């Protein structure tokens with residue numbers, strides 16, 4: 001079965017629609033995060049759901065040894081052109097184990113979670129993340145702040161980007177934020193979807209505890225300001241194995 005996330009990520013339309021989520025945003029966040037974490041220069045980092053590698057590539061430029069994994073063949077094929085002896089990319093499903101006890105830091109950035117049809121797959125993925133970390137290693141997840149997203153949901157939006165029309169409908173139903181994206185490319189219509197589970201801090205706390213991860217700190221945006229449920233744009237959790 002082809003899931004919405006197999007179909008949507010890695011397309012040119014995804015890149016166009018999220019073109020504000022660019023390398024500059026990634027660099028700014030990572031500079032702040034690296035300071036906060038106090039990483040050793042030889043740290044081994046795993047970027048889970050790395051997409052086209054914008055975070056992994058920058059962290060490698062800072063001198064870290066970085067591995068990026070993602071389900072999308074297209075995105076990994078693109079990222080591979082940037083590989084070097086301390087930067088590698090692989091097609092891999094985050095629900096499956098990847099190199100146990102190997103990483104000092106694991107990242108899951110920009111709402112790259114909450115996609116699975118089955119609830120227990122959330123736990124499978126988070127357990128696999130915990131297994132990939134060395135003892136004392138840290139995990140950072142950057143997820144949307146459900147409460148703010150739900151309060152400020154814009155049901156319909158149209159956008160024109162580089163001559164491509166985007167007609168976007170959003171809804172919040174049965175614990176999922178669903179986005180339907182109708183693309184008009186040269187009068188040919190294509191449909192894509194995003195369906196992300198509205199996971200709360202409380203739900204992550206339970207998954208992390210069951211995986212043997214202890215929450216260290218919680219932030220609400222890419223400047224690492226405190227998390228305020230009614231106000232923060234992001235939910236950024238740092239946990240430790």
Ligand SMILES: C[S@@+](CC[C@H](N)C(=O)[O-])C[C@H]1O[C@@H](n2cnc3c(N)ncnc32)[C@H](O)[C@@H]1O
Pocket residue numbers: 005009010048049050051052053054069070071072075092093094095108109110111112115
């Ligand atoms: C919102 S994108 C973010 C990509 C990247 N972290 C960034 O910030 O540019 C989500 C990514 O999750 C990947 N993904 C979805 N399901 C996955 C899975 N089961 N295992 C690994 N990656 C997955 C998608 O292919 C996509 O690249």
